[in-house]
Amino acid sequence: MLTIAEKEQIEHEIRQVPVKKAACIEALKIVQGHRRWVSDEGIRDVADILEMSPEEVDSVATFYNLIFRQPVGRHIILLCDSISCYVMGLRALHQQLVQLLGIQYGQTTPDGRFTLLPNPCLGTCDHAPALMVDDDLYRDLSADDLEAILAKYT
Ligand code: FES
Numbered sequence: 001m002l003t004i005a006e007k008e009q010i011e012h013e014i015r016q017v018p019v020k021k022a023a024c025i026e027a028l029k030i031v032q033g034h035r036r037w038v039s040d041e042g043i044r045d046v047a048d049i050l051e052m053s054p055e056e057v058d059s060v061a062t063f064y065n066l067i068f069r070q071p072v073g074r075h076i077i078l079l080c081d082s083i084s085c086y087v088m089g090l091r092a093l094h095q096q097l098v099q100l101l102g103i104q105y106g107q108t109t110p111d112g113r114f115t116l117l118p119n120p121c122l123g124t125c126d127h128a129p130a131l132m133v134d135d136d137l138y139r140d141l142s143a144d145d146l147e148a149i150l151a152k153y154t
Contacts, residue, residue, distance in 0.1 A: 002045045006034055010049055020050045024060045028067050037068040065119070073108040073115040075153040077101075078132040081118040084125035089142065093129055096143035100150060113153065 013026040031042045038061055047054040061067040101109055108115045122130045127139035
């Protein structure tokens with residue numbers, strides 16, 4: 001069930017758009033902002049408030065790669081896997097991350113600290129290779145930078 005805070009925030013978004021379903025992405029982001037991911041129940045709750053079918057909401061949720069449909073860690077690492085980063089050393093970064101974290105793409109560390117995901121171009125190709133941790137963008141990376149970056153996130 002949506003909390004009062006979630007409902008109020010979603011209703012605020014609904015008032016900004018001409019039809020309820022246009023608030024779908026924002027509603028999903030609100031639920032995810034409170035819970036870190038969007039469960040099947042969350043999909044149904046968003047569908048109810050937006051007068052959509054759960055299938056419609058789920059199709060929006062699964063289209064956007066930053067809406068998580070399964071539990072994720074406290075911090076999300078998005079490693080750019082597009083061409084500029086590939087040319088500039090993605091493979092070494094990826095290998096080092098896998099070694100430091102002990103997980104593969106799509107997995108979460110056993111302590112729930114990090115989830116590692118591939119991501120299409122992060123829009124900073126002239127400073128490749130790049131990754132994001134939560135909202136923080138790191139550019140011009142080498143594998144040697146990663147340990148210090150990860151240490152910032154508990
Ligand atoms: S290819 Fe990695 S930032 Fe564009």
